[in-house]
Amino acid sequence: MLNIDKLFQVAKEKGIQDIQVYLSTSTNLSVEIFEGEVDKYEIADNTSLTVKGVFNNKMGVYSTEVISDELIDEIVDTVIASAKVIDSDDDAIIYEGDDQYEEVEGLYNDDLTQLDVAKKIETLKKMDQKFHNFDKRVKNVETSYTETINSILLQNSKGLKLENKANASYIVGQVIVADENDQRTGFDVKITNDFNDYNIDELVEEITNDALNSLGAQPVPSKNYEILFSGLSLATLFSAFQNVFSAQAVQKGISLLKGKLGEVVGSELINVVDDPFMKKSASSRSFDDEGVATKHKYLIKNGVLNTYLHNLVTAKKDGVKSTGNGFGGGIRAVNMMIEPGLTPFDEMLASVKDGIYITNVQGAHAGANPVSGDFSLQAAGYYVVDGKIVSPVALITVAGNFLEMLKDVILVGNESKMTYYGITCPAVKVKSMIVSGK
Amino acid sequence: MLLEKKLIEELLDAGLSRGADFAEVFVEETDSTMLQSLSGKLEKANSSKLFGVGIRLAKKFQTVYGYTNSQNPEDLLKLADDLSKSFSDDQLTKRVPLMELEVGPRHNAEIKPQDVPLTDKVALMKKAYKAAADYDEVIQQVIIYLLDNTQNVLIANSEGRFVTETRYRVRIGINSVAAKDGVMQTGGVGPGSGKGFEYLFNEIDVEEYGKEASRIAITMLNAEECPSGVMPVVIHNGFGGVIFHEACGHPLEATSVAKNASVFCNKMGTKVASDIVTAIDDGTIENRWGSANYDDEGYPQQRRVLIENGVLKSYMIDKLNGRRMNAEATGSSRRQNYKFAPTSRMSNTYIDNGESTFDEIIQDTKYGLFAAKLGGGSVNPGNGDFNFAVMEGYMIRDGKIAEPVRGASLVGNGANILYKIDMIANNLESARGMCGSVSGSIPADVGQPTLRVTEITVGGKRGA
Numbered sequence: 001m002l003n004i005d006k007l008f009q010v011a012k013e014k015g016i017q018d019i020q021v022y023l024s025t026s027t028n029l030s031v032e033i034f035e036g037e038v039d040k041y042e043i044a045d046n047t048s049l050t051v052k053g054v055f056n057n058k059m060g061v062y063s064t065e066v067i068s069d070e071l072i073d074e075i076v077d078t079v080i081a082s083a084k085v086i087d088s089d090d091d092a093i094i095y096e097g098d099d100q101y102e103e104v105e106g107l108y109n110d111d112l113t114q115l116d117v118a119k120k121i122e123t124l125k126k127m128d129q130k131f132h133n134f135d136k137r138v139k140n141v142e143t144s145y146t147e148t149i150n151s152i153l154l155q156n157s158k159g160l161k162l163e164n165k166a167n168a169s170y171i172v173g174q175v176i177v178a179d180e181n182d183q184r185t186g187f188d189v190k191i192t193n194d195f196n197d198y199n200i201d202e203l204v205e206e207i208t209n210d211a212l213n214s215l216g217a218q219p220v221p222s223k224n225y226e227i228l229f230s231g232l233s234l235a236t237l238f239s240a241f242q243n244v245f246s247a248q249a250v251q252k253g254i255s256l257l258k259g260k261l262g263e264v265v266g267s268e269l270i271n272v273v274d275d276p277f278m279k280k281s282a283s284s285r286s287f288d289d290e291g292v293a294t295k296h297k298y299l300i301k302n303g304v305l306n307t308y309l310h311n312l313v314t315a316k317k318d319g320v321k322s323t324g325n326g327f328g329g330g331i332r333a334v335n336m337m338i339e340p341g342l343t344p345f346d347e348m349l350a351s352v353k354d355g356i357y358i359t360n361v362q363g364a365h366a367g368a369n370p371v372s373g374d375f376s377l378q379a380a381g382y383y384v385v386d387g388k389i390v391s392p393v394a395l396i397t398v399a400g401n402f403l404e405m406l407k408d409v410i411l412v413g414n415e416s417k418m419t420y421y422g423i424t425c426p427a428v429k430v431k432s433m434i435v436s437g438k
Numbered sequence: 439m440l441l442e443k444k445l446i447e448e449l450l451d452a453g454l455s456r457g458a459d460f461a462e463v464f465v466e467e468t469d470s471t472m473l474q475s476l477s478g479k480l481e482k483a484n485s486s487k488l489f490g491v492g493i494r495l496a497k498k499f500q501t502v503y504g505y506t507n508s509q510n511p512e513d514l515l516k517l518a519d520d521l522s523k524s525f526s527d528d529q530l531t532k533r534v535p536l537m538e539l540e541v542g543p544r545h546n547a548e549i550k551p552q553d554v555p556l557t558d559k560v561a562l563m564k565k566a567y568k569a570a571a572d573y574d575e576v577i578q579q580v581i582i583y584l585l586d587n588t589q590n591v592l593i594a595n596s597e598g599r600f601v602t603e604t605r606y607r608v609r610i611g612i613n614s615v616a617a618k619d620g621v622m623q624t625g626g627v628g629p630g631s632g633k634g635f636e637y638l639f640n641e642i643d644v645e646e647y648g649k650e651a652s653r654i655a656i657t658m659l660n661a662e663e664c665p666s667g668v669m670p671v672v673i674h675n676g677f678g679g680v681i682f683h684e685a686c687g688h689p690l691e692a693t694s695v696a697k698n699a700s701v702f703c704n705k706m707g708t709k710v711a712s713d714i715v716t717a718i719d720d721g722t723i724e725n726r727w728g729s730a731n732y733d734d735e736g737y738p739q740q741r742r743v744l745i746e747n748g749v750l751k752s753y754m755i756d757k758l759n760g761r762r763m764n765a766e767a768t769g770s771s772r773r774q775n776y777k778f779a780p781t782s783r784m785s786n787t788y789i790d791n792g793e794s795t796f797d798e799i800i801q802d803t804k805y806g807l808f809a810a811k812l813g814g815g816s817v818n819p820g821n822g823d824f825n826f827a828v829m830e831g832y833m834i835r836d837g838k839i840a841e842p843v844r845g846a847s848l849v850g851n852g853a854n855i856l857y858k859i860d861m862i863a864n865n866l867e868s869a870r871g872m873c874g875s876v877s878g879s880i881p882a883d884v885g886q887p888t889l890r891v892t893e894i895t896v897g898g899k900r901g902a
Binding site: 034037038039040041042043044045046047048060061062063064065066078081082083084085086087088089090139140142174176182183184185219222252253254256329362363367369371372374375376377378380394395396397398399400401434435436437438 | 467473475476479480481482483484485486487488489490499500501502503504505506507508509517520521524556557560578579581615617621622623624664666667668697698699701777779813814815816818820821823824825826827844845846847849850851895896897898899900
C-alpha cells in the first residue's frame with residue numbers, strides 16, 4: 001500500500017503547494033440466473049488512487065490502479081506535468097475542511113455482507129421460478145443480483161482526513177413475453193442495502209404485468225396529447241437534464257438555467273431536492289470528493305430556481321459557498337429527488353381526457369439536448385381516454401422542451417419511486433405535448 | 439510481460455482444479471490521457487493508469503468471472519481458487535500447454551501516445567479551437583476533448599492460447615455552441631483512429647473539423663423545428679450507419695441470440711432485409727477505430743458478412759455463447775477492460791455500397807427528411823424497437839434538399855426497417871462511436887452509404 005505521508009513529503013519537495021489523495025477500495029459480487037440455473041457469477045476487488053496537486057496555482061491530476069511506494073516519484077511528476085499545461089483561470093483549491101459533517105445513517109449494513117451467498121442465489125432462483133409461473137406468455141427470463149462494498153479515504157496536506165464506507169445491492173429482473181402476434185419486454189431494478197426490502201412477488205408482478213399489458217402496442221396518430229409521466233419516465237428525463245443544475249455548466253454558458261436564479265422555471269407544484277442523507281441510497285454521503293460537507297437543499301422550490309449545484313471552484317467564482325456537490329472532478333447531485341405532491345395516481349389517470357400514460361422513455365442520452373432543453377424521445381405506455389386505459393402504445397416519440405414541460409406540469413403524484421437512475425420521482429401530469437406516431 | 443508465464447499457468451490450473459472445463463486469464467495495463475479545453479483554455483489534463491487481472495472459468499453454460507488489481511501472486515491464486523469452488527466434478531479437464539503466438543503485428547502506431555508531450559497535444563487543441571471559434575460570431579463556446587489510450591493485453595486460456603497485443607486509440611472531440619436571441623444549438627464532430635498521433639497531427643485537418651462543428655451548430659440555430667409524422671427518410675453516409683448498428687447489429691450479437699432474446703433468432707439463411715442490403719462487421723480493417731489483432735478471448739479478429747443481399751449469413755459470436763448456440767465463435771468477443779467479462783460485440787460495422795448515387799436518391803424523393811448527421815440511439819434487443827437522434831437534418835421537397843430542421847428523432851423497429859430500405863448509394867463512409875453494452879463501453883465504427891428508408895416515424899416539435 002501507499003505511504004501517504006511520504007507522498008506528501010515528496011510532493012512538497014518537488015514544489016507542489018497542496019496535495020490531496022482519494023483512495024477508493026471496492027468489492028463486488030454479482031450473480032445471474034438464466035433458465036433456473038446460475039449462468040454467471042462474478043467476484044471482484046478494486047482499488048484506485050486519485051492524486052490532485054496544486055503546482056504554480058494550477059491543479060494537476062493523476063489516477064492509477066498500480067499503487068506502491070516505488071511509484072511516488074512518478075505520481076508526483078505526472079501531477080506536475082498535468083498542472084503545467086493547464087491555463088484556465090479556474091482557482092486550484094485543496095480544502096481545509098468543514099467544522100461539522102452530518103453523519104449518514106445506515107450507509108453500511110453488515111447484515112447484507114454477512115448474509116450467505118447461497119441465500120442470495122436461492123432468492124434469485126425463486127424469482128426466476130415465479131416469473132416463469134406467472135403467465136404462459138413469459139418466454140425468457142433473466143434475473144441478477146449485484147452487491148458492492150465501497151470504502152473511501154480522502155486525505156490532504158491541509159490536515160483533512162475523511163472516511164466513508166457504504167454497501168449496496170440491487171436485483172434486476174427482465175422478461176420477454178410473446179403471443180402469436182407480438183413480443184415485448186419488461187425490466188426493473190430494485191436497489192437497497194437491506195436484503196429484507198426485497199419483495200420478490202411484487203417485483204415479478206410489476207415487471208411481468210408491464211410487459212404483458214404492452215403486448216399488441218401500436219403507435220397512436222401524431223398530434224398533441226395530455227401526458228401522464230410515470231416516476232421512471234420522469235426520472236429518465238431528469239437524468240438527461242440533470243447537468244443543467246451544475247454551476248459549471250451555467251458559468252460556461254452551456255446550461256439553459258443560466259441567469260435564472262430566483263426566477264420561475266417550473267410550475268409551482270415542482271420541488272426538486274438534492275438530499276445527500278437519503279436512507280438506503282448507496283450514493284448518500286456526508287462529504288463530497290473535495291472534502292466539503294454535503295447539505296440538503298432545494299434546487300427548485302415551488303417552481304422557483306433556488307440554487308445551482310457548486311463545487312469549490314464554481315462557488316468561489318460566484319462568491320457563494322460550495323454546496324458539497326464536487327464529485328469526480330465535476331459536479332453532480334448526490335440524490336436528486338422530485339418531491340411527491342398531493343394527487344393519488346388513480347385521480348391523475350381519471351383526469352386524463354385524451355392522453356398518453358408514458359411508462360418508459362428511451363434514448364435520453366441522444367435525443368435530449370441539455371443546452372437547448374429540447375428533447376424528442378422514444379416512448380411507450382398506454383392510450384388513455386376519459387380517464388380509462390384503452391390500449392398499449394409503443395414506437396411513438398414525445399417531444400418538447402425541458403423547461404416548458406416543467407412549467408406545464410399540472411398534477412404531481414403523491415407517491416415517488418427511487419429509480420435506477422439514482423433519481424427519485426413521482427408521476428406527473430403535463431398539460432399537453434407533441435406526440436409523433438402513425 | 440504483464441504477468442509471468444509460470445504464474446499464468448498456475449492460475450489456469452487452479453481454475454480447472456474443481457471441474458471447470460475452460461479457464462482464461464486476461465491481464466491488462468492501460469494508460470490514457472484526457473485533455474479538456476473550454477474557450478481555448480485548458481481546464482483538465484487527466485492521466486490515468488488501469489491495471490488488473492480478470493479470470494474466467496466455465497463449465498458448459500455456466501460462467502464465473504473474477505477480477506482484481508492486485509499483482510500479488512498469492513492474491514491472484516486465491517481468486518482463481520475461490521472461483522473454482524463454483525464447480526464440483528471429478529472429471530477434470532486437462533490444460534493444453536501454452537502456445538505463444540506472435541505479438542499482434544497489425545494496427546500499429548507510428549507516433550505512440552506516450553511519446554507525445556502534453557504541450558503538443560494542447561497545441562493541437564488550440565488550433566482546432568481557433569478554427570471553430572473564428573468561424574462565426576454566433577459561436578459562443580467551443581469545448582474540445584483530446585483522448586488517447588494505450589491498452590496492453592495478455593490473454594491466455596486452458597486450450598493453449600497465449601497472445602499479447604498493444605492497442606492504440608486517439609480521438610479529438612470538438613463541440614461548438616452557437617447562440618442567438620436566447621436560443622442555443624450545438625454541433626459536434628469526433629474523428630478518431632486505431633492509430634497513434636500521426637492520425638491527428640498529419641492525416642486529418644483538425645481546423646476543417648473545427649469549422650465543421652461550428653457550421654452544424656449555426657445551421658441548427660437557424661433551423662425550424664422538425665415536423666413529426668411518418669415519412670421517407672434519407673439517411674446520409676458515415677455516422678448514419680448507427681441505425682444499422684443499433685437496430686440490427688445489437689440483435690445479431692450472440693449476447694441476445696444465445697438466450698433466445700433476439701428478433702433474429704432462428705433466422706439464419708433466411709431473408710431478413712430487402713435484396714439490396716449487404717452488411718458487414720469487419721474487425722480486421724487496418725488501424726480502424728474498432729479493429730484489433732485479437733478479440734478479447736485471444737482469437738483473431740475476423741471479417742463477418744452478416745447479411746448478404748438481404749439474407750442472414752452470420753451472427754457475431756463469442757466462445758461461451760457459442761456453446762449455447764452450438765456454433766463456432768467468430769472472433770467477436772470484446773470488453774471495455776478487465777473489469778468486464780467479455781461477450782460478443784461489434785467492431786467496425788457497415789452497410790455495403792449499393793448501386794444508386796446520392797443525387798439519384800434525393801431527386802427521387804418528393805417529400806421527406808434528409809438526416810445528414812445522426813446522434814446516438816438505443817435499441818431494445820428483445821423486440822428490436824430503436825430510436826436515434828438527428829443532429830443535422832433538412833426537409834426534402836420535390837427532389838431537392840430544402841430548409842434545415844432541428845430536434846428530430848427517428849423511431850422504428852429493426853426487423854421491419856431492413857425491408858424498407860429501397861435505395862442505397864455508392865458513397866460508403868464510416869465514423870467513430872462508443873458502444874455501451876453488458877461488457878462495457880468500447881470503440882466501435884459505424885458506417886454506410888447514403889440510403890433511403892421508405893417510411894419511418896419522425897418525432898419533432900412542430901407537430902404533424
